[in-house]
Amino acid sequence: MTVKEKYEVAKEMYAKIGVDTDKAVDILKKIPVSMHCWQGDDVTGFDHDGPLTGGIQATGNYPGKARTPEELMADIDEAFSLIPGTKKLNLHANYAIFEPGEFVDRDKLEPKHFQKWVDFAKKRGIGLDFNPTYFSHDMVKDGLTLSSPDPEVRKFWIEHGKACIRISQYFAEQTGYPCAMNIWIPDGYKDVPADRLGPRARFKDSLDQILSIDYDRSKVLVCLESKVFGIGLESYTVGSSEFTVNYAARNGIISLMDNGHYHPTEVVSDKISSMLLFNDKIALHVTRPVRWDSDHVVLFDDETKEIAKEIVRNDAIDRVLLALDYFDASINRVSAWTVGMRNMQKALMYALLSPNARLKELQDNSQFTELMMQQEEMKTYPFGLVWDYYCESCGVPVQEDWFEEIQSYEKDVLARRA
Template sequence: MVNAKAVEAAYQVAKERYAEVGVDTEAVLDKLQTIRVSLPCWQGDDIHGFLTPDAKLTGGIGVSGDFPGGARNPEELTSDLDEAFKLIPGKQRLQLHQIYAVTNGKKKDLSEVGPEDFKYWVDWAKENGVLLDFNPTFFSSPKVKENMTLSSPEKSVRDYWIQVGRNGRKISNYFGETQGVQSIDNFWIMDGMKDEPISRLDPRERLIESLDEINKEKFDEKNTIESYEGKLFGTGVESYTVGSHLFYNNYALTRNKLWCMDIGHFHEAVDPSDYLSSFLAFGRGMFLHVTRPVHWDSDHVPAMNDMLIRVMRALIRDNLLNKTTIGLDFFDGSINRVAAWVIGTRSAQKGLLLGMLAPIDELKEAERNYDFTLRLAETEELKSFPFGAVWDEFCLRNNVPVGMDWFKELKNYEANVQLKRN
């Protein structure tokens, strides 16, 4: 077990080092404490949900791996989340998909799911100090017609999914009303084509019409606001994605909504950090999905790699946190699913912390004065500063395990809870 006195001693040294360059680590820790990250509930059970848990995943998504002990019901999923939150410093948020409705044994179609089916989650969240966000589910359903939902050429198909979207907005509004904090209602649809379409415009015009129809009912935005998530492509929709990055970017701008930028939905050679200031110079706000692309459009557990660091630095350096809610979006069945939540969230928090531990105002002033020598010299020296000691102190103050101590606790939970499910 990590020695708390050693952690505190190392932090004091780090505090002095950062003070030398004008960084107040106490102020940084206070700021980090206020930032909630929205975890994806679907990591805990490989996106099966509770409505039709045996349904085949469709829509260009898929979960690989068969690590034992995945959650099979609401009680097991919330138990796993409780364990994860014990190992993550600070208070967080949780994203729920519509298929995670708890209907108490009543058989319901997806289009019939409403706020009453999420009371279980609202009660659990209130008890645990967790804030809830929402995602209407537009995939893994027999009502998907040839990889089309809201953009389908068939009105009956569109009408079905419009009803799903309407109900989703009511559920998100219910979250906001009960928790007293705005819930983000994030739309991602699978629609696209495997081969080249004749018309790229027609499906997009139908999607605009469907989304506008969903949004006709007015809700108080102190309770809920919509965000729209673009995608590069997915399996089965390799040639054409209706809801592309640019499509939803423009839809959010013209409807005064949020754009959801998922950094795992970009090719790994693209730097999504530049999109933050480009969009937020015009846009109302952003729901950021932090994940990790590997070779193509994918959703791996976030690691504190160069891309994640650049994204978090962009948020901090340009003071964009006030217009951004940070969420995670990944699903990995090849490793312990609770560990994935812990690793991904702690990596995102570390990226934020690293971005804050810099004399940003001084560096901006140097840049304005064309002092690019100072800019490069100081940013390079900061790379060897004792960032890890500040992170350990943050964990210690939040009464969560420091270093690999969290993994020891996780392995105990795995042996005594998860593996006994099988």
């Protein structure tokens, strides 16, 4: 049987429980997922030669890491060719591309330093998202940036934030898609602090100054990301969830939740519904924490599926800015991108193929026995046949066929990088 013939069998089965598979396929094709550029070069970027700092660590030394903008763009193209659906590209500020002999520090960055990325995006008809880079820099003093007691340190990073808003607006104007600009800082303390309020007050003031510049809020969607702890700041994190959620609500920006940035027993899927009740939009960085914020490749696992279910069954597809965030230097980096992006879309497809209205009705009518039965039976419905059809209709390989292209690319391109 062909992929299409198998799909027709699945379509009939899903129709019996009130699920329109054609509609699910059409919806999924239009959901943008933002792919993070930093998987391709282990978060190194192009504006410094030093190591990663700020609680960020990429482990492994798999051959083929991108070393130049051209190599990174080629690897992104390779991944995009294997990933179905609508894609965006998520950039960090440390991926600025300078002309030979040129260097501009982060507080003086301009749109022109990202023109090659804009050209890349426009040629492919995709949008760009952006992140100020508050790590891996000499002006990260004692692990602090926007919360530093040193006014010169704070001024440098405030100007960096303002520069990134201007760059984000340029991205939006040039590509025609709003740019989500996410602020995350690594600030905190390794041991118990003597003052918890002061750093947060300085962080608040820094954010106020960054947001004081004139920008188009319909084009630049400023997000603020929390964290529970990190390497070197195990005892206290300035940008905690309580801080970021309250600041975002008070100042009309967007809360961003990374599902690796909470205590091990917390899950972002449970937070989404509450956030949707009080916010027009929310943003997500989907990752896979293993015991802590370890940024493993996204799998088609329970939490990824639950996150997707919450987005779909709460009619929040247009209200959730969806991006991935992980990096694994121990495996083929292009394969890591492809696996994670395809898994996020698999989770969304899985959610779209659920009889969500019927399940809600069962819950509201206290028909918990039938609800449990139906939820469990759904797990063995022929989801994979619909997924294969979706991939084929998007012009990308089905099942594991895409890995043959990865193997060829590794042999012909990645292995040649000394």
